[in-house]
Amino acid sequence: MGFDEMDVDTIWMDGEFVDWDDAQIHVLTHGLHYGSGVFEGARCYDTEEGPAIFRWDEHLERLYQSCKPYEMEIDHSREELTEATVELIQRQDLSSCYIRPIAFYGYNSLGVSPGDCPTRTAIAAWPWGAYLGEDALENGIEVMISSWRKHASSQIPTNAKTTGLYVNSMLAGEEARRNGYAEAIVLNKEGDVAEGPGENLFMVRDGELYTPGLSESILDGITRDTVITLAEDLGYTVHDTVSISRGELNTADELFFTGSAAEVTPIRKVDNVVIGDGSRGPVTEELQNKFFEVVERRTDEYDKWFDYV
Numbered sequence: 001m002g003f004d005e006m007d008v009d010t011i012w013m014d015g016e017f018v019d020w021d022d023a024q025i026h027v028l029t030h031g032l033h034y035g036s037g038v039f040e041g042a043r044c045y046d047t048e049e050g051p052a053i054f055r056w057d058e059h060l061e062r063l064y065q066s067c068k069p070y071e072m073e074i075d076h077s078r079e080e081l082t083e084a085t086v087e088l089i090q091r092q093d094l095s096s097c098y099i100r101p102i103a104f105y106g107y108n109s110l111g112v113s114p115g116d117c118p119t120r121t122a123i124a125a126w127p128w129g130a131y132l133g134e135d136a137l138e139n140g141i142e143v144m145i146s147s148w149r150k151h152a153s154s155q156i157p158t159n160a161k162t163t164g165l166y167v168n169s170m171l172a173g174e175e176a177r178r179n180g181y182a183e184a185i186v187l188n189k190e191g192d193v194a195e196g197p198g199e200n201l202f203m204v205r206d207g208e209l210y211t212p213g214l215s216e217s218i219l220d221g222i223t224r225d226t227v228i229t230l231a232e233d234l235g236y237t238v239h240d241t242v243s244i245s246r247g248e249l250n251t252a253d254e255l256f257f258t259g260s261a262a263e264v265t266p267i268r269k270v271d272n273v274v275i276g277d278g279s280r281g282p283v284t285e286e287l288q289n290k291f292f293e294v295v296e297r298r299t300d301e302y303d304k305w306f307d308y309v
């Protein structure tokens with residue numbers, strides 16, 4: 001669904017609330033030409049106590065951390081961005097939504113050096129259902145190992161959520177969809193499993209969980225961290241510093257993706273190989289149920305993860 005079909009009308013930009021249609025930038029913006037922006041994607045869930053933003057502090061922390069390699073300074077404090085986000089949700093009367101903060105080098109000159117380009121900051125929020133579809137959450141998706149490799153962390157900081165990185169995600173995801181798959185799995189330069197275009201990956205084997213370590217050229221996903229915490233609290237052993245080979249995917253009992261957009265999405269097939277019995281596996285289902293119980297606040301546990309609007 002396009003933005004024009006949504007009931008949204010306000011964007012926060014550089015300290016002010018502006019009409020949706022007025023949130024414009026110059027065509028010679030540095031970030032547009034060179035991908036010099038950093039961003040976040042968080043979710044706000046509809047709960048009995050009103051809209052609740054999930055792990056906002058961690059998203060803000062990652063946003064500011066992502067600026068560091070690019071020497072970018074956001075001219076707004078965390079408190080200001082938090083207040084802006086809360087008010088944005090209230091003004092648009094959103095009960096649940098996806099939240100997209102972005103900071104980027106703006107308009108001044110177009111040398112690759114950002115020079116005196118100002119840092120621009122904006123936040124948008126809009127309704128966004130299941131990223132890969134409701135059916136995906138229940139029945140799982142078929143994924144393709146991309147022919148594209150993930151950037152090596154020696155080439156670009158893969159732990160910073162930088163706009164320019166996402167052309168790699170676009171190439172991998174579109175290649176998969178062109179071939180009839182819902183999403184891609186992207187291998188790192190070494191040929192081991194990194195992650196999805198916008199998701200981290202988990203494998204279940206013999207009742208234990210495995211997810212590629214941070215040195216495998218992945219984003220340090222907040223949902224990855226959430227699932228590790230939930231799984232450990234449920235008594236599972238989680239191996240989160242490992243390297244996973246492509247071949248291990250084929251023999252996994254279960255596989256699933258995690259992400260703020262994708263939430264917990266089972267994977268039922270990788271290329272031509274059926275994973276487990278080809279449906280959502282029992283461990284995935286337990287973790288997925290727990291995840292939704294937590295984010296929809298049907299439990300008091302983990303309340304520290306929520307900011308109520």
Ligand code: PMP
Nearest residue numbers: 198199200219221222223259260
């Ligand atoms: N990897 C990549 C490349 C992503 O874009 C995302 C989405 N932000 C993730 C992993 C998952 O991260 P998170 O759980 O923090 O959304």
